[in-house]
Amino acid sequence: MSKLLLKHKQGKGRILHVTPENAGWTYVGFDVWKLDKGQSAKGGDKTRETCLVFITGKGRVTVDGKDLGILGERMSPFEGKPWSVYVPAGASWSISAETPLELGVCTAPGTGKLPIRVISPDTLGQETRGKGTNVRYVTNILPETEPAESLLVVEVITPGGHTSSYPPHKHDQDDLPRESLLEETYYHRFNPSQGFGFQRVYTDDRSLDEAMAIEDGDVTLVPKGYHPCAAIHGYDLYYLNVMAGPKRTWKFHNAKEHEWLIAR
Template identity: 70%
Template structure:
């Protein structure tokens, strides 16, 4: 099994590189780029679809012959909604930073849906509040199952300091629809202020997988299976960008029965 905690390598260029092969699974890929003004990231999607998420900063984004011009409205993932661009299979993409940029490249296998490239505008993404009390968190649906895509599901979440998230613990590792879907998942974590920390546990019912990870600013955690709650400490807000994909593009989860009573309080 792959190490479930992926730390950035360096602070410039491509700092995170998660592939299905490195993660030991079949669907989700995740790359992160840190670009200075004038620097560029580019690739071909090959047999995968991609969602480019401007975590922070402004950049010019070009997909084949479609120039989306300069996108980006926020300088921090804790400030407003993101600009994102959907890129179908077998397309070249190019992102050129005009300010310091943090770019997430979320990918999953294409099923040949032949969708066109499109700008996912900040004013078109939906937001919702989940949970109550110290389980309250704020969700931005970048590429939910109601939006057109082949495999990808992309969402970001802000969890206030001292709160829990992805909680009560839930899992989506079994192809048992309509009760539960099988989805791999990555979490890209940021903290505000950045010297803070949080924790994430990934565990299964039989505890054959049971890992608790220290989450610091900029790390990625992998969820191949099992429940995966996280919690951030007092004074430090937690942002995470989730990428999910599996055999069927739907998010149906199963709560840990031991903790489901919390939903009935």
């Protein structure tokens, strides 16, 4: 199995745990919590900011003792936009599940200079990217136009039979304004859940070249290189992306041999 693929796990509590240490990189952390009604999750770090993304379900959120109320509304990641919460570095958070809850916990370096804030669905921008079977639908949760210190967070839905993160692009060089260095995680969900797809992570010199079958609940790691993915016919693909690097901007470089596809 590829070292870049973390397979989904059954059970409750924190079921997936990506840190800079276990991923072998510097910036991005990502956890998935699955809770039954009445169960709780908590966290916080003195040196890392957090974006809590309600993938499905509802929960009561407390940050540094402040009750932010019951957040979340959708019961499927394929229905509507998410509720999210920005938690600055140094603050502690907890969530008590009001329904079955699936929570994405996105982290990156921070100093705590920004305030706590709830990110409601009606404030989120959406866009359609691509043409034909390269069409996908993007929801910007924490884009570079919104306040954060390091984190970039986005959701994408790719219809069955379509490609995404395509034509292949990369962002692994600190070479602004041409390209930014960003580590990235993908958290994949499928509808219906028995579906699967494929993702390839590779560099120009093929020193890294991993092709992975992705299933519902898997996480893929993108330390560098191009990283296109594809959903097979009949199964829509959702993924939650977390990106971070030394500078908070998304500037990517397309693979030259495939760039002609953009003009089609």
